[in-house]
Amino acid sequence: MTMEELIEAYADYCYRVAFIYVKDHGAAEEIVQDVLLAHYRNEHAFEQRASLRTYLAKITVHKSQDYLRKKKGKWRFFFTKEKEVDIGDSTINPANLYGRKERNGEVVDAVLQLDEKYRAIILFHYFEEYTLAEISEILSIPLNTVKTRHQRAKQQLKQSLKEVYFDEEF
The missing domain is CATH 1.10.1740.10 (RNA polymerase sigma factor, region 2, helix turn helix motif)
Structure with missing residues (x-):
């Protein structure tokens, strides 16, 4: 190449x-x-x-x-709001588009509140669409650590987004 x-x-x-x-x-x-x-x-x-x-x-x-x-003296992981998140199924009802974008902003804000080790997992998995094994390799940490952090991040997001999504599956 x-x-x-x-x-x-x-x-x-x-x-x-x-x-x-x-x-x-x-x-x-x-x-x-x-x-x-x-x-x-x-x-x-x-x-x-x-x-x-x-x-x-x-x-x-x-x-x-x-x-x-x-x-x-030490690294920090930052997350940007430049990439829009789309949550839910791919069919969008135009009447709900505004509410959907508003909810997406709340998802991004919730991700921003995560500890940096959890943000990295969420970013690479959901925004860049890497598998957990690929994330393990990219971040040079064991696969089981990635799986644990992924579960903890999802639980934290679920807790902080409860008011936004009520009983929806995340």
Whole structure:
């Protein structure tokens, strides 16, 4: 794969992942450049145990964490409201569209209130559609830890969203 193809296929995705961590456009762009250049120069390091997208996400997470460690002494995971969440079945009644968007905002706010270790799991699973096994690999933590954090995050979200969704299954 040429550098142009690599940039075309993965730069935007890696940028989103980096920006979620560093919350700085310039730093996120620099991290993406480092990630793609490192992969291009060391393509043989990719062992194809996962998809290239997952592999690059893992590198981006690590480089973002390194950046934050250097900047602040420890990394923090940030979540942005830039991506809209769609909850429920895919058929939308136009009469309920306004209420649905309002509820989606409340979901995002509830996710923002989660501890950073739970936010990471929710973000990657529901917003980026990774499997729990892929999240385990990206975050370099055991699969059972990911499963536990996923369950705890869902319970916390269910509790905080009870008033919004009443008895709906989350």
